[in-house]
Amino acid sequence: MTRRTTSSESQRPARRGARASQVGLESRTRAWLRHHRAMWLDSAQRLAKRPLSSLLTMLAIAIALVLPSGLWLALDSARLLDAELDESATVTVYLDTRLDERAAMDVAARLRDQTPVAGARLVTAAEGLAEFQQGVGLEDALASLEDNPLPAAVVVTPADTDPDSVRVLASNLEAVDGVDEARVDLAWLERLRRLAELGQRLALALAGLFGLGVLLVVGNTIRLAVESRRQEIEVVTLIGATHAFVRRPFLYSGAWYGLGGGVLAIVLLVLGGHWLSAPVTALAESYGAHFTLPRLGFGGSVLLCFCSTLLGWLGAWLAVGRHLADIKPR
């Protein structure tokens, strides 16, 4: 079986082998990179070998990701709406009905000089009447009136739209000469803000919960993978594999699952966006608002994929860490 000549030959490689074990940092790094590349490929091939079960896992991850990210997108659009509404957070200052147009302009100019006022637009009594007629459709009834019952008004845009400071501004404006009343209706704006805040917290809570869901999905899948490769793990541990070496293929699998789930989630979000965009736009238009569903965009997509890949990796790391401890070579 073995020729005697080989024994003297193999003594030299033995010594060379001893030297080779003191490999330098450079070749160790190269070996490390080589193994990473190999495992990156190997784990992808393993996933591709069982396309249906891999796809199902990714789909489960995608569904877990769609809910919080969809809600987040919706809130993002609510924020856009909020910014638009800020502009309409105005104080309507009704002037004394006894003032004539010139006096009203003086008062408006004085109001404009107040701080913190960003702008003030005078609506004369006549203009007010015309607007009122248009809006309410009471032309005939109002036309029968002899006098214009409406006061002139100044629509003041506050510089600071914080509800409290708007309220302070309103009471200051009321103190100005020639002003009858300053009215501010902030309740609905505040309600909307509260709602948005609630939504945000809900999105965060959901993101936390569903993120945990992703960890569990990946963790369970990886646990099964570890179990099915138990013998291999035992053998490589016996012949000197480090934990990092054993863990690596599973971490890559987890990352692949996460990435696949992220991509699927983006697809679902785009499809869902298309499906909802027509009714949402129609609804917004019925309120006279201009509003379209926001898109995830390139940056958002990259972020989502990054997060899901990270989650997949982390799930795998937790699962492998837990189950490797159970596997002891017999």
Added chain:
Amino acid sequence: MIVFEHVGKRYGGRSEALADINFRVGRGEMLFLTGHSGAGKSSLLRLIMRLEKPSRGRVLVAGHDLDRFHLSQIPYYRRQIGVVFQDHQLLFDRSVFANVALPLEIQGVEPREAARRVRAALDKVGLLYRETALPIELSSGERQRIGIARAVVNKPSLLLADEPTGNLDPQLSTDIMRLFEDFNRIGTTVMVASHDLALITRLRHRVLRLREGRLVGDEEAA
């Protein structure tokens, strides 16, 4: 190479698997470890492989106190030992070549160098022509030789074998033992656990006898 000092091993609350074992193995020695099944042969090998720690005493291998190893150092220690298992422990999802290459892959040996060494090891066990085969296609004798090729592919200074001929007929068993002798001749310390007394006696090497966890005989080579 190997030093056991008053080594005892107890699993859980059961009686001692090993009790007060003392022996020394010199560098380049070849010896057998024998005894009935359950006498503690496997436990002793597991201690040398640092799969377990002794409950008492010290185990030194190549001057290292195995008890002092940090967990992260153990893999590097194991790379210096070649192990042959009774059930060969080959991976059935990859070729003979990939199986033998596994220790080199773990150590990060550059692929071309690894291929060269794998072929050298396969040549040594006489199975170079089988490198592309899957383990399932091999006979049990061939599988065992592949297991040996894998154990020696990174030129370990210590070769351990746990019942390497357990499932083989006498002729194949003798072949396997001759192979171990070849490795021993080039300087490898070889320790073979076996209960095949007939074979052991024929081969005339030092024999450590275990009975119920105690070392009851240490016979030098005749």
